Amino acid sequence: xxxxxxxxxxKVPETIPGIGKLEPFQGAYARTPLVRREKGSRTLPRxxxxxxxxxxxxxxxxxxxxxxxxxxxxxxxxDYVVNMVMDIIANLGIKNLTLASSSLTSCHAPxxxxxxxxxxxRIYTSGLRGVLADEISHGLMxxxxxxxxxGGRARAIETGQLSIDVAFLGVPSCDLYGNANxxxxxxxxxxxxxxIVDARHAKKVVLITDNxxxxxxxxxxxxQDLVDYIVIVDAIGDPQGIATGATRMTRDPRELLIAExxxxxxxxxxxxxxxxxxQTGSGGAALAVTRFLRERMLERNIKASFALGGITSQIVxxxxxxxxKRILDVQSFDLEAVRSIGENRYHTEIDASYxxxxxxxxxxxxxxxxxxxxxxxxxxxxxxxxITGSDGIIRGASGGHSDTAIGSGLSVxxxxxxxxxxxxxxxxxTTIITPGETVDVLVTDHGVAVNPRRSEVxxxxxxxxxxxxxxxxxxxxxxxxxGTPEPLPFGKKIVALVEYRDGTIIDVIREIHT
Amino acid sequence: xxxxxxxxxxxxxxxxxxxxxxxxxxxxxxVSYREKDAARFLVYQTLRTIDYGGVETAVRINGLDTPYGxxxxxxxxxxxxxxxxxxxxxxxQDVSDVETEIERVERKIGLPIGTIKLFVAIETPxxxxxxxxxxxxxxxxxxxxxxxxxxxxxxxxxxxxDGIELYYARSQVLYAARVAGINAIDTVYSNxxxxxxxxAEVRLIKQLGFDGKxxxxxxxxxxxxxxxxxxxxxIHKALRVLEAIREAESKGSGVIALDGRMIDKPVVERARWTxxxxxxxxxxxxxVKL
Numbered sequence: 001x002x003x004x005x006x007x008x009x010x011k012v013p014e015t016i017p018g019i020g021k022l023e024p025f026q027g028a029y030a031r032t033p034l035v036r037r038e039k040g041s042r043t044l045p046r047x048x049x050x051x052x053x054x055x056x057x058x059x060x061x062x063x064x065x066x067x068x069x070x071x072x073x074x075x076x077x078x079d080y081v082v083n084m085v086m087d088i089i090a091n092l093g094i095k096n097l098t099l100a101s102s103s104l105t106s107c108h109a110p111x112x113x114x115x116x117x118x119x120x121x122r123i124y125t126s127g128l129r130g131v132l133a134d135e136i137s138h139g140l141m142x143x144x145x146x147x148x149x150x151g152g153r154a155r156a157i158e159t160g161q162l163s164i165d166v167a168f169l170g171v172p173s174c175d176l177y178g179n180a181n182x183x184x185x186x187x188x189x190x191x192x193x194x195x196i197v198d199a200r201h202a203k204k205v206v207l208i209t210d211n212x213x214x215x216x217x218x219x220x221x222x223x224q225d226l227v228d229y230i231v232i233v234d235a236i237g238d239p240q241g242i243a244t245g246a247t248r249m250t251r252d253p254r255e256l257l258i259a260e261x262x263x264x265x266x267x268x269x270x271x272x273x274x275x276x277x278x279q280t281g282s283g284g285a286a287l288a289v290t291r292f293l294r295e296r297m298l299e300r301n302i303k304a305s306f307a308l309g310g311i312t313s314q315i316v317x318x319x320x321x322x323x324x325k326r327i328l329d330v331q332s333f334d335l336e337a338v339r340s341i342g343e344n345r346y347h348t349e350i351d352a353s354y355x356x357x358x359x360x361x362x363x364x365x366x367x368x369x370x371x372x373x374x375x376x377x378x379x380x381x382x383x384x385x386x387i388t389g390s391d392g393i394i395r396g397a398s399g400g401h402s403d404t405a406i407g408s409g410l411s412v413x414x415x416x417x418x419x420x421x422x423x424x425x426x427x428x429x430t431t432i433i434t435p436g437e438t439v440d441v442l443v444t445d446h447g448v449a450v451n452p453r454r455s456e457v458x459x460x461x462x463x464x465x466x467x468x469x470x471x472x473x474x475x476x477x478x479x480x481x482x483g484t485p486e487p488l489p490f491g492k493k494i495v496a497l498v499e500y501r502d503g504t505i506i507d508v509i510r511e512i513h514t
Numbered sequence: 515x516x517x518x519x520x521x522x523x524x525x526x527x528x529x530x531x532x533x534x535x536x537x538x539x540x541x542x543x544x545v546s547y548r549e550k551d552a553a554r555f556l557v558y559q560t561l562r563t564i565d566y567g568g569v570e571t572a573v574r575i576n577g578l579d580t581p582y583g584x585x586x587x588x589x590x591x592x593x594x595x596x597x598x599x600x601x602x603x604x605x606x607q608d609v610s611d612v613e614t615e616i617e618r619v620e621r622k623i624g625l626p627i628g629t630i631k632l633f634v635a636i637e638t639p640x641x642x643x644x645x646x647x648x649x650x651x652x653x654x655x656x657x658x659x660x661x662x663x664x665x666x667x668x669x670x671x672x673x674x675x676d677g678i679e680l681y682y683a684r685s686q687v688l689y690a691a692r693v694a695g696i697n698a699i700d701t702v703y704s705n706x707x708x709x710x711x712x713x714a715e716v717r718l719i720k721q722l723g724f725d726g727k728x729x730x731x732x733x734x735x736x737x738x739x740x741x742x743x744x745x746x747x748x749i750h751k752a753l754r755v756l757e758a759i760r761e762a763e764s765k766g767s768g769v770i771a772l773d774g775r776m777i778d779k780p781v782v783e784r785a786r787w788t789x790x791x792x793x794x795x796x797x798x799x800x801x802v803k804l
Contacts, residue, residue: 251707253532253732418527445531465796481527481564 048176050230054088057229061204066096067165072195073103078241081170083110090119098122102194106130127397137393139511145496151356151403152501157201167202169195170236174209178227179220183342185211187237190332190341192221196351199226210236246313247334250284258414259288262443267296268464271410274302276369279309283374285414290314311337330355356403358501365407375415377429380471382436382451385429390422392488392512398433406438417444423478432507489513517730519544520553526560530569532732538572542601550582561593572597591619599633604640606651637661642683645690657697660687697725706731716741743795744788752785
């Protein structure tokens with residue numbers, strides 16, 4: 001056995017049969033450059049990841065032409081981070097980037113210029129809205145946008161299909177070492193569920209905050225060992241656009257009618273039993289379902305085991321009154337939800353992979369009993385479109401729609417039969433986001449249709465006094481009012497690819513000529 | 515009876531989904547002068563096209579003293595709603611004038627005379643005082659409604675929570691309806707945000723004896739039905755009364771008693787009415803015999 005002197009002056013072996021090669025000690029600091037050497041000083045650069053400017057952070061990360069950068073969309077319509085970072089990257093002359101944001105909203109209109117100038121070459125996102133969506137729909141980009149679901153994005157990142165070079169993550173509170181959470185500070189957004197996946201897997205992570213707090217910033221959502229640099233700015237978002245007080249219950253009679261009918265469907269479906277789990281979307285009708293379910297739960301002394309998803313004040317209230325035992329929160333929709341996630345240990349923050357990654361060892365959508373989702377269009381095969389409007393322009397997001405539809409026991413789509421002059425139930429949806437084989441029930445203001453695949457649910461609903469029709473009958477009712485719409489003037493060019501949650505391409509969106 | 519502005523395509527096309535007993539398309543006060551033609555055209559086309567799923571349809575026309583009233587009748591008789599509602603009725607002659615016009619159009623298009631039924635609205639002090647002659651003025655009349663907004667202004671007062679200012683008018687309209695054997699429908703409650711206030715008013719008019727209420731917001735329909743739907747206890751009691759009657763009749767006994775109390779004719783009448791209401795509300799199956 002060969003022995004060598006190590007840095008502590010001891011003779012140690014270099015190899016041991018049965019174990020293999022060993023490294024002799026080289027000094028306490030030799031292999032851990034980030035550990036502080038001079039005790040007593042709190043301001044050593046290595047103990048403080050703050051850099052003066054965003055530009056310095058970008059340069060230190062080594063961002064180069066052709067790399068992939070990522071963002072999260074927890075600041076929704078109030079986000080300042082994407083535009084702020086892109087301004088500086090453009091000034092640095094970096095080009096051909098892939099922008100992989102968990103989603104993009106109408107506040108990201110300035111990106112149009114950076115696409116035109118070649119700064120952004122490709123986009124991965126869950127959704128697009130506003131001017132950016134309009135331009136892309138009209139053929140702005142050479143390479144199609146890749147639309148993914150929230151679970152699909154987490155899968156792509158965790159499997160390495162989407163490799164992020166630098167993640168720029170806005171955080172509402174952060175300490176100088178990178179412990180960050182979303183529920184405190186003036187730009188509080190609650191859960192950082194989508195950002196956590198990026199922080200774990202990006203090669204470099206830059207946190208951007210407007211609220212530096214004392215170390216250690218516990219409880220934290222993004223932990224210090226994932227973070228490379230921190231930049232402090234005046235504001236990371238507009239609180240008005242991030243989250244408003246408590247989500248107001250709709251007073252729209254049509255939405256209330258649909259919501260009440262949907263709650264009756266759920267109660268009758270066989271899935272409404274003590275310990276059931278539920279997710280409701282944030283649209284007017286979907287949200288109001290929560291209220292009607294609450295009444296039925298009180299009547300029948302039924303409690304839910306958990307509520308999942310985008311969390312609102314209504315869910316928080318039901319949790320606090322004991323009707324929902326646990327909350328799993330990937331995205332907080334209002335300030336009540338933000339408050340609750342900060343105060344309540346049973347209101348648990350989850351990341352996008354835990355939420356919906358189809359390839360991990362167990363995402364929570366698989367444990368979901370009932371989900372209520374909205375739709376822009378649904379066809380007679382029950383395929384659902386939540387991304388392209390009736391004018392062919394992108395104006396929505398894939399979100400968790402396809403993830404929860406397949407994971408849940410009962411997926412309920414709520415939509416008015418006719419919007420304006422456009423029928424919602426049609427022969428073929430413009431774009432498929434969620435395949436019909438995963439959609440169970442459609443609830444409209446004119447009646448209910450059950451996917452024939454779910455004959456046991458259909459039988460139960462037929463026994464009740466609910467207005468059950470076939471989806472073809474609902475389509476005819478709609479067309480009686482609206483007539484059959486003219487086909488949309490789509491061109492040949494593909495402007496977006498719609499990726500199903502498993503990474504396969506389920507549909508494409510083509511350039512619209514209007 | 516749900517008011518639907520006749521110029522709103524979005525609302526006209528499917529107001530029946532909220533399941534009011536009657537949908538009333540308005541061509542009168544909720545439609546501005548500039549849109550009278552458009553509203554008339556829209557309501558005509560909708561009534562000819564859309565299946566209202568068994569919900570009764572009514573149209574409130576403009577008065578014959580306006581430039582629109584005659585054209586409204588001309589179009590609406592052809593559109594064939596169940597009911598034409600006459601606004602601001604003050605005397606029996608107002609009803610006769612409209613009836614004459616309707617009959618003329620019915621004849622012209624070969625519709626059996628009397629197909630189109632009538633509803634009147636009382637909205638002025640003179641109308642209130644003449645309620646009885648108005649209510650008895652036509653065989654086509656199905657009901658008489660009170661419209662309070664104009665009335666309280668004429669009375670130099672305003673709507674209050676307890677409705678004291680409408681007490682006389684409500685009673686007068688109700689008595690007129692009962693004399694004529696037609697329905698009495700109460701006025702609208704315009705603060706659509708105030709659910710509690712609305713419920714209190716519905717309870718009040720039900721207690722007075724009204725058959726129903728006009729509503730301007732679909733969310734109010736459920737609340738009216740909730741107040742008017744007999745409770746389980748009321749239904750149970752009514753069924754027992756009717757059962758006791760049947761038993762007594764089969765035995766041929768004259769005096770009927772239930773739980774030691776005599777059942778006379780008014781008690782039986784009320785029991786019948788309770789079961790009728792319960793059937794209409796869908797809480798008692800149609801098969802139950804009276």
